[in-house]
Amino acid sequence: MRAQNSDAFRLGLRHGIPIMLGYLAVSFALGISARNAGLNVIQAGVASLTNMASAGEYAGFQVIREHGSLIEIALMTLIANARYLLMSCALSQKLAPDLRTPHRLLLGMTVTDEMFALSIASPGMLNPWYPYGMFAVSATGWTAGTMLGVVVGNALPARLVSALSVSLFGMFLAAIVPKARQDRFIRAVILTSMALSGLCAVLPGVKTLSSGMRVILLTVTVSAAAALIRPVEEAADAN
Amino acid sequence: MQTNIWLYLLVMAGVTWLIRTLPLTFLRKPIKSRFIRSFLTYVPYVTLAVMTFPDILLATDSVWAGALALVAGAALAWTGGSLLTVAASASVVALLAGLVFR
Numbered sequence: 001m002r003a004q005n006s007d008a009f010r011l012g013l014r015h016g017i018p019i020m021l022g023y024l025a026v027s028f029a030l031g032i033s034a035r036n037a038g039l040n041v042i043q044a045g046v047a048s049l050t051n052m053a054s055a056g057e058y059a060g061f062q063v064i065r066e067h068g069s070l071i072e073i074a075l076m077t078l079i080a081n082a083r084y085l086l087m088s089c090a091l092s093q094k095l096a097p098d099l100r101t102p103h104r105l106l107l108g109m110t111v112t113d114e115m116f117a118l119s120i121a122s123p124g125m126l127n128p129w130y131p132y133g134m135f136a137v138s139a140t141g142w143t144a145g146t147m148l149g150v151v152v153g154n155a156l157p158a159r160l161v162s163a164l165s166v167s168l169f170g171m172f173l174a175a176i177v178p179k180a181r182q183d184r185f186i187r188a189v190i191l192t193s194m195a196l197s198g199l200c201a202v203l204p205g206v207k208t209l210s211s212g213m214r215v216i217l218l219t220v221t222v223s224a225a226a227a228l229i230r231p232v233e234e235a236a237d238a239n
Numbered sequence: 240m241q242t243n244i245w246l247y248l249l250v251m252a253g254v255t256w257l258i259r260t261l262p263l264t265f266l267r268k269p270i271k272s273r274f275i276r277s278f279l280t281y282v283p284y285v286t287l288a289v290m291t292f293p294d295i296l297l298a299t300d301s302v303w304a305g306a307l308a309l310v311a312g313a314a315l316a317w318t319g320g321s322l323l324t325v326a327a328s329a330s331v332v333a334l335l336a337g338l339v340f341r
Contacts, residue, residue, distance in 0.1 A: 050252035108260030163334035170329030177316035227277035
């Protein structure tokens, strides 16, 4: 490893520590939903290590819990993780054009909200060893937290477990509310989505839809409508 | 018939990896279609909103505990609380409210 790469890797390790601490706490709630979906501790750990995605994993666990089809889980994962497509598009512009394909294939693993934010903000072209360092530390926290959620979730009182599982929704809120404050249109989009989602859950007929299908249908229709009503100006990032 | 959990996990991991990797591997220019770019911008907000509501109301035994956790989490996120603060506060509020509205 060249000196430059090992410096970038070590910086990544250091920057990964605060991310790891946050992940450790939040992925605990994910472990609880994995357990509710019938996953054992190994399966939950593998899911977290190979996905590194809160909403995507939560959505997937919901489908597993409802015994949905493989098509449904593929669609749900696609929808819940669609924002990473956007982030990767943005990150692709920050890679040296001669960066070799194996690096590009590995770099995909490191595109989470937090690691993307640091990678995209790093000066100049991205040295892939920087996100590799962050990944090494934060993926450990994410995976360990999830496994802990499965194991300890079993031992805790039901009331405490259900309260802890609410923290996952807190994480979702933390991801969307700050932008809703800045941007009135996005605020309207969020409130409309929640209202329609509430309606779909109670309306006769529609309420028999699985929660996965509800998410897919509403995401596609509301996002398409929003894109037609207010197209974005330049390439925007998802943060 | 029940699908093997490992098959589900394989599909999840494969789809997630492809979403993140394809643009890095094949995209050397910005996306041209304004509609696609706009659509992709709004998707995360809609998805996370739909996954949060009404599910948060049903996450605990009491709808009111879930509603209070939603309000507390949204208020803290609005005032700039960090991810960890918002997530932890929503949990604490749900726990305390669950003790009141049993």
